[in-house]
Structure formats: C-alpha cells, structure tokens
Amino acid sequence: MSEISGLQMARLPLHHGCGQIPALGFGTLIPDPAVTVTATRDALEAGFRHFDCAERYRNEREVGEALQAGIAAQGIERQDIFVTTKLWNSNHRPERVAPAFEASLDRLKLNYLDLYLIHTPFAFQPGDEQDPRDQNGNVLYDGGVTLLDTWRAMESLVDRGRCRAIGLSDITLNKLLPLYESARIKPAVVQVESHPYLPETELLEFCKKHGIVFLAFAPLGHGTRPGLLENPVISAIAVRVGITQAQALLAWAVQRGTALLTTPKTAARARENFEISPLPQDAFDEISRIQTRQRLNDVVNTGNPGFIPPKN
Numbered sequence: 001m002s003e004i005s006g007l008q009m010a011r012l013p014l015h016h017g018c019g020q021i022p023a024l025g026f027g028t029l030i031p032d033p034a035v036t037v038t039a040t041r042d043a044l045e046a047g048f049r050h051f052d053c054a055e056r057y058r059n060e061r062e063v064g065e066a067l068q069a070g071i072a073a074q075g076i077e078r079q080d081i082f083v084t085t086k087l088w089n090s091n092h093r094p095e096r097v098a099p100a101f102e103a104s105l106d107r108l109k110l111n112y113l114d115l116y117l118i119h120t121p122f123a124f125q126p127g128d129e130q131d132p133r134d135q136n137g138n139v140l141y142d143g144g145v146t147l148l149d150t151w152r153a154m155e156s157l158v159d160r161g162r163c164r165a166i167g168l169s170d171i172t173l174n175k176l177l178p179l180y181e182s183a184r185i186k187p188a189v190v191q192v193e194s195h196p197y198l199p200e201t202e203l204l205e206f207c208k209k210h211g212i213v214f215l216a217f218a219p220l221g222h223g224t225r226p227g228l229l230e231n232p233v234i235s236a237i238a239v240r241v242g243i244t245q246a247q248a249l250l251a252w253a254v255q256r257g258t259a260l261l262t263t264p265k266t267a268a269r270a271r272e273n274f275e276i277s278p279l280p281q282d283a284f285d286e287i288s289r290i291q292t293r294q295r296l297n298d299v300v301n302t303g304n305p306g307f308i309p310p311k312n
C-alpha cells in the first residue's frame with residue numbers, strides 16, 4: 001500500500017524484496033538535449049527521486065550528466081534515487097540484451113539500475129537501427145524471438161545483480177498473462193499509458209492482485225490541448241480544492257494506487273507537479289466517474305513509439 005497521507009513521499013513496494021519505487025516519477029522523454037539536462041536537474045531539485053529513461057529517447061547521456069551534477073550539488077546518495085531505463089525493440093534477441101543494458105548504464109553513468117523494462121513487446125529487426133523499415137516504409141518486425149526469450153535474458157540481469165527489478169512497458173493484459181505465468185522472476189512493474197480517459201481498470205486490478213506496480217505514463221494526457229487539462233470536471237475540482245488541474249490529475253493517479261511519470265520542463269512546473277496532496281474523496285470519485293475514453297499513444301498496438309519525433 002502506498003502512504004497517501006503525504007503524496008510527495010508515497011512509495012510502492014516492489015516484490016521479491018526489490019525495495020520501493022517512489023510513486024511520483026519524472027519522465028525523460030524530452031527531444032531537446034539541453035532541455036533534458038535542465039529539466040532533469042530541476043526535477044531533482046524539486047524533490048523527484050524517480051527517473052524514467054529509455055535508450056530510445058537517445059538522451060541517456062544528458063540524463064546521466066544531469067543526475068551526476070544534481071547528486072553532487074545536493075549531497076544526494078545514489079541509493080536515494082530510483083532510475084529506470086528500457087530495452088528497445090531492436091535489442092530483443094537474448095544475446096543483445098546484456099550489451100544494450102550495459103550501454104545504457106554507461107551512458108547514464110551508473111553502476112546498477114533500479115528497474116529495467118522491455119520497452120514494448122514488439123521485436124524489431126535486430127541491429128543498431130532503432131526504426132528499421134522496408135522500402136515501402138513498413139516496420140521490419142523480428143519473428144525469430146519471443147517475448148519470453150527476451151524476458152529470460154532480463155532475468156539473468158537480475159541474477160547477476162545488474163538491476164534490482166525488471167518489468168514491461170506498453171503491454172496489454174492479454175500479452176502480460178502468458179508471460180506472467182511462465183516468468184521465473186515475475187514482472188515487478190508494468191508501465192502503460194493511463195489517465196482518467198484511459199483508466200485501464202482491468203490491468204490495474206490484475207497488477208494490484210499480483211503485487212505488480214502499475215506505472216502510468218501521460219497522467220496529464222501528455223499536455224495535449226484541448227484535452228484532460230481543460231476537462232470541466234478537472235477544472236471545477238481544481239478551483240474548488242485550490243490546486244491546479246495538473247495537481248488534481250497527478251493526485252488522482254497516486255490515490256488510485258498507481259505510480260506515475262510526468263514531464264515538467266521548467267523549475268516552476270517541476271515544483272507544481274511534485275507538490276501534490278490528497279484529493280477529498282468526493283473529488284476523487286468525480287474524476288473516476290469521467291466517461292470520456294481516449295488513447296493518445298498507439299505504441300501498445302504496434303511497437304512504434306508515439307510522442308517521439310520520427311528522426312532526432
């Protein structure tokens with residue numbers, strides 16, 4: 001159970017004694033390298049201690065640089081921060097997993113990871129091209145490797161003490177079930193798009209039942225306008241409670257028992273998104289009753305990353 005009395009400090013337990021994950025996470029999907037550095041430092045300064053990265057974001061070096069500088073400046077210990085990165089689709093072949101992991105770790109300037117995720121369940125043609133396409137522009141998938149093959153290689157990383165926990169991202173319940181059944185080391189975390197327009201209730205219930213942390217990305221609807229941040233229910237609650245729309249959405253996510261990732265790009269927004277407190281029960285229930293349904297990122301269906309500029 002998370003401690004929701006102080007949402008900023010809320011932590012969720014990871015199974016197998018892998019420690020805890022701070023519920024409030026800072027996401028590093030930021031195309032601009034210079035903004036990556038400043039936003040990561042601002043997030044650390046605001047109080048964020050959970051950082052979500054990916055080799056596909058092509059900015060692990062900048063995140064690593066910002067974390068090192070921030071840690072030194074603030075006298076924070078490595079064990080005080082929780083760092084995740086993700087294995088990209090073109091590295092699903094088992095023999096590619098450990099080298100991809102070590103390369104990420106090197107770019108992040110770390111000597112272990114708290115959490116390593118399979119970024120999507122879709123294997124692309126193995127190689128260094130992250131977006132392999134045929135001459136017609138169609139993605140080249142890899143039929144020669146299963147998700148379980150990749151998972152076994154992830155398990156070896158835990159066995160060797162290279163990362164504390166492993167999990168999956170952009171996965172549906174249908175794909176999670178067989179993997180969960182066959183896994184020797186069960187997934188500790190599942191990262192998917194989730195917000196009031198995409199509550200993913202069935203997946204969340206499964207995760208809660210099996211002690212898997214449900215980690216929501218796009219809790220603000222990716223900042224899309226018009227969108228969640230302008231929803232009349234959210235706006236009315238923000239006025240009534242005396243908070244911002246973003247704070248209402250983030251508090252709702254933590255109060256329903258999920259961890260979340262948000263990407264404020266300025267120091268003021270980092271403080272705003274970190275300084276959240278519990279919503280009154282009636283406000284929480286009103287948000288839960290919103291009926292609009294919208295998926296913003298189609299990655300879960302194709303393995304093609306949404307929100308990432310095609311070539312950067």
Ligand SMILES: NC(=O)c1ccc[n+]([C@@H]2O[C@H](COP(=O)([O-])OP(=O)(O)OC[C@H]3O[C@@H](n4cnc5c(N)ncnc54)[C@H](OP(=O)(O)O)[C@@H]3O)[C@@H](O)[C@H]2O)c1
Nearest residue numbers: 027028029052169217218219220221222223246261262263
């Ligand atoms: N596993 C996956 O496939 C996957 C996919 C997508 C994302 N993610 C992860 O999830 C993280 C978060 O995703 P997200 O970027 O969609 O999160 P989000 O927090 O829902 O949306 C971020 C956008 O919201 C705006 N914003 C942030 N704070 C705000 C505030 N207080 N008030 C108003 N607008 C605000 C920002 O707009 P401005 O640009 O105007 O500042 C920002 O671009 C990513 O960085 C990444 O780590 C994972």
